[in-house]
Amino acid sequence: MPKISNKGREMPESPIRKLVPFAEAAVKKGRKIYQLNIGQPDIKTPKSALDAVKNHNIEVLSYSHSAGFDTYREKLAGYYQKTALPVEKEDIIITTGGSEALLFAMGSITDPGDEVIIPEPFYANYNGFATASGVKIKPIRASIEDSFALPPISEFEKLITEKTKAILICNPGNPTGYLYTLEEVKQLADLALKHDIFIVSDEVYREFAYEGAQHHSIMSLPELAENAIMVDSVSKRYSMCGARIGCLVSKNKEVMSTAMKFAQARLSPPTFAQIASEAALDTPQEYFDEVIEQYTFRRNLLVEGLEKIEGVRVAKPNGAFYCIAELPVEDTDDFARWLLESFEDNNETVMVAPAAGFYSTPDTGKNQVRIAYVLKKEDLERSISILEKALKEYKLQN
Structure with a gap:
């Protein structure tokens, strides 16, 4: 057999x-x-997203560009700019969910045997993405005693080797709900610059911050432009889990051109779901x-x-x-x-x-x-x- x-x-x-x-x-x-x-x-789900699909007069359900609709990427860049992130259309690749964005990121910056440091507990599928990419996860334990705050940066530094390619965080966290402070994000940025590694930040819950707390994106730090990769998705923001639309965002042109090869290999993200996701951007505050x-x-x-x-x-x-x-x-x-x-x-x-x-x-x-x-x-x-x-x-x- x-x-x-x-x-x-x-x-x-x-x-x-x-x-x-x-x-x-x-x-x-x-x-x-x-x-x-x-x-x-x-x-x-916002009515605007559902109506955009319901009322669309498509005669041929065709491929989109491998990076996603040009109009959607332009509009999505505008959404990020409203949150003070310096993101342009060219910095975005639309993906089939945040999951594909994570796979594109790992495929673009790691080789089999490389290492990625992740605070644990973490989104369970990171284990699967790492296995699929031949990457070894180096976990660093966060504790329930302090609500799963970022572990000391000194503990991260102990794990960095010549095989370390990135630190991966989820902010706010799944499964913990922890929201990283600006100081914690800056500490990670300083470490990434010191060791010339990437920070991959899964920010699919970026809209969900409570009691006046503020979300601080890894993309908000200009000094980290070449080292920052953001993963995002419409799944939670608009209650559109079934749309399977996400995106990979980075100012690093080499990362994006490499990720584009993975995007081309899978042809394109789904057309109807992009239509819905583009319309969802009109959702009022x-x-x-x-x-x-x-x-x-x-x-x-x-x-x-x-x-x-x-x-x-x-x-x-x-x-x-x-x-x-x-x-x-x-x-x-x-x-x-x-x-x-x-x-x-x-x-x-x-x-x-x-x-x-x-x-x-x-x-x-x-x-x-x-x-x-x-x-x-x-x-x-x-x-x-x-x-x-x-x-x-x-x-x-x-």
Whole structure:
């Protein structure tokens, strides 16, 4: 029998999606599942985006330019300029989701065996992107004790070798919701310049900052122009996860010309989704104000509810719409499966994402879960109640 690749064997499962078969089985039993495991907002997609597709009179659904629609890139550059980022149309390549932008970035700046330093816990798919690119992740541990703030720069410097090509951050963070301060961003920039490496900043949650906090983009530092690569997406900003439209942004012309070769190899990003994404840029500020207000309320509701559960510790996020919670269990993988297979409260249960998959260091985060507060008030309140009852019952059985 032919053998699959070592790369395929080493490709990690998604901690977010690997429990789907258990959830499907629970649904077949007639159970209702409150999905706290995945960042799929229930906020409505802007009507302008949906109408742009609905009302478009396309006769031939053709390719776009490999870099994306010229009109979209021009308009997107204008959006960034409004947030004081010196981005021009030529600095942007439209991608099939932020995921493809990350793959283009890794393909453009690393070779097999190279290293990328990432504060952990981090977005689980970074593990998969690194495996697909033959890149080794050098993790540096952030701690729930300080809400997953940037670890000391001295710890980053200890990990830098001749194989280090970049530091990758997510700002605000998935899965932690941590929002980096300007001082932290500048510290990373100084380190990148000192060692002549890249900073790749995943900023898909850049619109989600709470209580007056400000997002500081890696692209805002002019001295870092040749070292900065930004990844962005419409998925969360406009509640358009299914559009699969993102972008790669950099002032470094060699990076962009290299990334363009990867873009050409996959031909072009999807046409209808670009039409929707371009129209979404006309979304008024009122939409974002309401969304931020809603997520701030949901965050407070969730964090306060979790803090009342005996044995639970949670880091309060300042951005995105996730938090990491420590539970009074030894193995949240087992607990998450048990929630779906064996537990119900009035025929309802919850689905969480075990946090071990958000770490690269083995046997780390095994008592943690990521929770996405993307559900309405009543569903979040019910989820907290179910989780509290489940923890009590699980403790009695183990």
